Amino acid sequence: MSFLRLYLRAVSLVGPDRGLALGLAFAGVVLALLGFAEPILFGRVVDALTHDRPAMGLVGLWAGLGFLGIAAGIFVSLHADRLAHRRRLEVMKSFFEHVVQLPASFHSEEQSGRLIAVMLRGTDHLFTLLLSVFREHLTAMVMLVVLVPVSLWMNARMGLLLIGLMVVYGTLSALVVRKTRFGQERAEAYHSQLSGRVVDVIGNVSVVQSFTRLQEEARALQGIMGNLIAAQFPVLNWWALASVLTRAAATVTIVSLFALGTSLHAKGEITVGEIVSFVGFAGLLIGRLDQLTQFLSTLVFEAAGMRQFFQVLDKTSTLIEKPGAPPLKVTAGRVVFDRVSFLYPNSTSGIFDVSFVAEPGETVAIVGPTGSGKSTALALLQRVRDPDAGAITVDGQDLRDVTLDSVRRSIGVVFQDAGLFDRSIAENLRIGKPDATDEEIRRAARLAEADRFIEAKQGGWDARAGERGRGLSGGER
Ligand SMILES: Nc1ncnc2c1ncn2[C@@H]1O[C@H](COP(=O)(O)OP(=O)(O)O)[C@@H](O)[C@H]1O
Ligand SMILES: [Mg+2]
Incomplete structure (x- = not known):
């Protein structure tokens, strides 16, 4: 310029x-x-x-x-x-x-x-x-x-x-x-x-x-x-x-x-x-x-x-939404990977020719050694990136044909790194559901067996998690 x-x-x-x-x-x-x-x-x-x-x-x-x-x-x-x-x-x-x-x-x-x-x-x-x-x-x-x-x-x-x-x-x-x-x-x-x-x-x-x-x-x-x-x-x-x-x-x-x-x-x-x-x-x-x-x-x-x-x-997003794309409609929840390949830019790593079907109600585990491409496959399912070849469909809809927002909203993720913000514990728990009631927050924490340590902590639900959760123990995160 x-x-x-x-x-x-x-x-x-x-x-x-x-x-x-x-x-x-x-x-x-x-x-x-x-x-x-x-x-x-x-x-x-x-x-x-x-x-x-x-x-x-x-x-x-x-x-x-x-x-x-x-x-x-x-x-x-x-x-x-x-x-x-x-x-x-x-x-x-x-x-x-x-x-x-x-x-x-x-x-x-x-x-x-x-x-x-x-x-x-x-x-x-x-x-x-x-x-x-x-x-x-x-x-x-x-x-x-x-x-x-x-x-x-x-x-x-x-x-x-x-x-x-x-x-x-x-x-x-x-x-x-x-x-x-x-x-x-x-x-x-x-x-x-x-x-x-x-x-x-x-x-x-x-x-x-x-x-x-x-x-x-x-x-x-x-x-x-x-x-x-x-x-x-x-x-x-x-x-x-x-x-x-x-x-x-x-x-x-x-x-x-x-x-x-x-x-x-x-x-x-x-x-x-x-x-x-x-x-x-x-x-x-x-x-x-x-x-x-x-x-x-x-x-x-x-x-x-x-x-x-x-x-x-x-910088423009490489993930382009098709003009007038409809939102993803999840009816049954059938996820299909059809010969999906993806390489990280300027590298030879990624996933190659992956195909599988996760039927509705089924629990599917993707198992493999470190670096084999498990996280990459799931990133593709969330449409964080697009496959170079093949297609991923949910109930028959190609992820590239629906809005990005609707894909992300339809998928719940638990990250390997907790991804905590330097805010109160309650605020962190509300990241995925901003309008959750106190009761819902408590129930979720109970299910994750986290309610006891949260309540025992000084400040309780209002205690700050610290940057990237540094105020919590590794397990608590
Ligand atoms: N952002 C990235 N850029 C380049 N290569 C990456 C990137 N993320 C992961 N990789 C490589 O892609 C391969 C698959 O990684 P990943 O899907 O994270 O493996 P895992 O099965 O352990 O979850 C690995 O070789 C990793 O080094
Ligand atoms: Mg991983």
């Missing part, structure tokens, strides 16, 4: 706040034009004073425009922040919902730490981007566009100096962007590797502690950090160089404006007020160009993170 596409995509996320965004854009344009009026008025006042003409009218106009500028400024700073905050949370919500509904095939290849990092970094980047779009970019761009004709019209030679400065900034920025974008992408990859690793280690903290692996883990982390720094530093060097060179160009431009202005003034081709206006323009221009280059460097730093974010957001 190119920078421009990335930028436009990020801006398009304002979506429901479009009205406010337009208001902010308008205020930004007003601010730009007001910013322009100021040096012109300043120059006019200076000329009026040096020629003993009345200047009060100009000063009054200046003050009026100043107040208008303050009002627009307050509107922008207040609402740009609110908009950016709102959008960040909205986008985070869509990301969360999207990731949670992605199929097991996606999650088995992703680290949850990396996903969390991609979400947090991505939404942070979007936040800063939206904020600077509405606070700075519009104003800066309108100013640059207006500055060229106005300064040329006021004095062509002085105007050319300012345009020259714009060209220097543009060229330097373009060069540095080219030099740094790949380095920054590598740095970003190390960032997410770092988060993936940290979450993996913290999630297995008891293993790390009992095998006293702290030092090894810290060393491995330091290795990734070393790579990160090695990728990041050259990028920083280039941007530091750009900043020094643009600053130098800015100083040279101001000095040249004065030098050229002095010689033109000697020939009577420019007034003192016009020189003052040009120096004011130069100040404006430099401020805005600095802002835009600053933003460009931020975009380079953050683009990789935003790309990762959009990549996850664009």
Whole structure:
């Protein structure tokens, strides 16, 4: 995704706040034009004073425009922040919902730490981007566009100096962007590797502690950090160089404006007020160009993170529901595996040519050595994945022809790992049936012979299970 596409995509996320965004854009344009009026008025006042003409009218106009500028400024700073905050949370919500509904095939290849990092970094980047779009970019761009004709019209030679400065900034920025974008992408990859690793280690903290692996883990982390720094530093060097060179160009431009202005003034081709206006323009221009280059460097730093974010957001489920698919209707409950084969992507493991029938009311056990494909077969029955060949039917309906939701609802699963949430025991028991009554919960626990230890536990049904059930014993889980 190119920078421009990335930028436009990020801006398009304002979506429901479009009205406010337009208001902010308008205020930004007003601010730009007001910013322009100021040096012109300043120059006019200076000329009026040096020629003993009345200047009060100009000063009054200046003050009026100043107040208008303050009002627009307050509107922008207040609402740009609110908009950016709102959008960040909205986008985070869509990301969360999207990731949670992605199929097991996606999650088995992703680290949850990396996903969390991609979400947090991505939404942070979007936040800063939206904020600077509405606070700075519009104003800066309108100013640059207006500055060229106005300064040329006021004095062509002085105007050319300012345009020259714009060209220097543009060229330097373009060069540095080219030099740094790949380095920054590598740095970003190390960032997410770092988060993936940290979450993996913290999630297995008891293993790390009992095998006293702290030092090894810290060393491995330091290795990734070393790579990160090695990728990041050259990028920083280039941007530091750009900043020094643009600053130098800015100083040279101001000095040249004065030098050229002095010689033109000697020939009577420019007034003192016009020189003052040009120096004011130069100040404006430099401020805005600095802002835009600053933003460009931020975009380079953050683009990789935003790309990762959009990549996850664009991941589509490989489990496609047929349009207008009906729900699964279980009448008898006859399950048929008909020559089912499935291979995990990029691997040679899976199941091959499996056929069996589970008649209604029958208890069927699938028995086999570890890794023979029992869990895989059941994952296919739940349609966590689709078979590469063959078909699975329930009461004659192919699982691929009915809605995903209805398949999952029709099948009860007891996992090898309990899959407990860090919530109360009662809440965990209600995961499969959110509207279960207290009595139903108690009965289920009694049947599983879990009621006694739950009630004996401090907090009882309200006791928290801990992350992944760590507050319970292996058997209790
Ligand atoms: N997400 C995965 N990606 C690649 N290979 C996998 C994945 N899950 C399981 N496998 C492999 O598929 C085979 C069958 O696994 P599984 O169905 O879990 O066996 P089990 O019979 O012990 O339940 C094993 O060789 C396992 O290593
Ligand atoms: Mg298994």
